[in-house]
Every structure is written in structure tokens, then in C-alpha cells.
Amino acid sequence: MTTQQANTKQIWHWLELVPDPEIPVISVVDLGIIRDVEWKGDVLEIIITPTYSGCPAMAVIAADIRAELVKQGVNKLSLKTQIAPAWTTDWLSDKGRARLEEYGIAPPRQAGTPQHCPLCKSTSVEKISQFGSTPCKALWRCTSCLEPFDYFKCI
Amino acid sequence: MSALFQFLLRQGDNTLVLGHRVSEWCGAAPALEEDIALANTALDLIGQTQMWLGYAAEIEEAGRTADDLAFLRDAYDFRNLLLLETPNRNFGHTLLRQFLFDAYQVPLLASLESSTDQRIADIATKAGKEAQYHLERSQDTVIALGDGTEQSHTIMQDALNRLWSYTGEMFESDIVDEAMTANGIAPDPTSLRDVWNTTVDAALKLADLKAPEDNFAHKGGKNGRRHTEHLSHMLSTMQVLQRSYPGASW
Structure with a gap:
């Protein structure tokens, strides 16, 4: 061919x-x-x-x-x-990061913590567990809107 | 058996045996979050096993695969530390065992990142990121439980008393280690003791736990000469499918 x-x-x-x-x-x-x-x-x-x-x-x-x-x-x-x-999570594209946030998953940050709740954008957040629904995520919670959310772990 | 093959078996068997033990908690952990965390930790460890045993199989050149090494060897061919084959007993015991190993694995992998064997350096770099994450969690949990309620403290102190005599084997150096050190492939295990002591002492202090003063060490896992009876029982579960249906695949 x-x-x-x-x-x-x-x-x-x-x-x-x-x-x-x-x-x-x-x-x-x-x-x-x-x-x-x-x-x-x-x-x-x-x-x-x-x-x-x-x-x-x-x-x-x-x-x-x-x-x-x-x-x-x-x-x-x-x-x-x-x-x-x-x-490394540094390889995630900017478009990918923005899509994660829209989808309700906080994108990874060098600081090791989410910037804010991906749902209500409050900065009052706390960690529930170091591991989440997949190996690449951790479980966090917003203390303003009280919703739990996934955070893409920074590695 | 070449020294390099044995060294790789030790790395892969450590992560395989601990990975299987941790996976035994799947669906049975005390809280959903802990269940997920344990399952993810096990997944990381078994993923690392594929890299270690995959390389071991290539070095052996006997036509075996990582799966063959994992599922078709008997207890006396395993080269894991005795610490890792001990039964889970309870949640606190499982997390303390994880911490005692993580505190060793992190500096070991950090050192292996500069191994003269590039493949080992690559695997260590990949696995090191995961080990560091495991250490953060196991350390926090040990401190929280040790410095928790009277009941959790008692359980953790009991676990430490039971596990302590299994920690010495990590720092034992033998002819395989000598060969690895001579070629710049891996560090002498005894050199990891100081950093391990620093990590463990600091955490135990915060956890209000006291390590036994007796430094007697059980040995025989990493050289395969005297595994505990627990390993055979574990393997009988882990290997049953491949033993009963040889060659079965998904």
C-alpha cells in the first residue's frame, strides 16, 4: 500500500x-x-x-x-x-489545568495544596485524605461550601 | 544467581510482598478514605514491582517474566525483608510497619538515583516520588495514632514492640551488598541507618512511643534462608490463580 x-x-x-x-x-x-x-x-x-x-x-x-x-x-x-x-505534573498543559478546574478537580500546584475550591473558589479548604479516587489525586474539602473535591497531586 | 539479579529480586520482592500485604486491606479498612489510601499505596508498590522484577527477569536471561517471578516462585526463592511479610494484625500495626519501611526506602531510593546502573537510577527516580508520598502519610498516621487516645496509643506501642526486632535486617550487609557497593550500583545498607534513626526517632517522639532497647534482629528474609511461616501462607493466596490455572490471563 x-x-x-x-x-x-x-x-x-x-x-x-x-x-x-x-x-x-x-x-x-x-x-x-x-x-x-x-x-x-x-x-x-x-x-x-x-x-x-x-x-x-x-x-x-x-x-x-x-x-x-x-x-x-x-x-x-x-x-x-x-x-x-x-x-511530573509540570507536564500538564495549561489547557489541561483549566479543564480540570472546570470539571471540579483542583489542578496541581508547586505549593502542594489546592489554590481554592474548584466549585465556589473559596480559599478555605482542608485535606481529608492524601489519596483520592485515582492514584494521581488526593481528597480535599471546602469549608465554605462544604463540598468535597479531588485535588490533582503535585509530583 | 548473579549478585545483580539477587539485588533486583530484593527490591522487587520487598515491594511485592508489602504491596500484597497492604492490598489485603482492600474493602476492609476502618474508614473509606483509609481503604482508598491503602489500595493506592498497594498499587504504587505493585507498579514498582513490575519495574524491579521486569529488570530482574531481563538480567537473569532465563526466559522468565516479572509475572513468572512473582507468581511461580516458592517462599525460599523470595528475597524480601522479614518485616514486610509479617501479618497485618490491625490498622495501626499495618501503618507502623509501612512507616518503618518508608523511612528506609526513601533514603535508599534517593541514593539509588545516582546508581552507576542507569536502569536502576531511572526506576529509583520514579519510585522515589511515590515512596516520599507514602512516608508523609505513614508518618502522619503513626504520630496521630500514637499521640491519640489511650487505646490507639496502646495498640501502637504494642505494634512497635512486635515489629522492632524486624527492623535490624534492613541494615545488614552481605556479599550481594558488597558486590553492589563495589560497583557503585547501590549503597551499603549500613550507611542508611543514621538517616533512618533520625526520621524514626523524631516521629516516635511526637507519637509518644518508645522503641524497645533490645536491638536483637531477626534475619533470613533478604537472603532467603529463613522466612517466617507467614510468607508461605501469603503466597498461597497471592499465587493460587496461576498455580491452579497455569498461564491464565485477563
């Missing part, structure tokens, strides 16, 4: 269409786990850096990426896991 290879800019655009399975408002690109996209001959190589060592979503993410690219006509794919440099 002699179909023309999609350029990598186009591939990155397609990857933007793949949502994080546990936080569907952000894409795998926003999450910062796609480190490189490169054609090796007629095989498209994608380098993925996992968020947490044991994150069960990684297998789903790999399957979702494969499904999207096959749909776009890229059939020869090689997904590679790279652990170094280690994933």
Missing part, C-alpha cells in the same frame, strides 16, 4: 482526541504522558511515560491510542513505555 504517511503534527492532533479514561475532560496530550511521536520507516513509534507506576489506566490508555490511530488509518504502531525522565 502506498498511502502517504501522516505528518507528526497531524498525529499529535489525533492524539488530542484520546481522552484520559479516568478524567475524560483532558486528553492524553494534556496529561503530558506522550513524550514523542516519530516515524521509524513505516512504523509509527509513540513514547509514553506513565503517571504512577501502578496506574491501572495505562493499559486502557494504550488501547485507546491504538484504536484512535487505527481509525485514522495508521495501522503499524509501536507504543513504547519510557520511565525516565519521570512523569
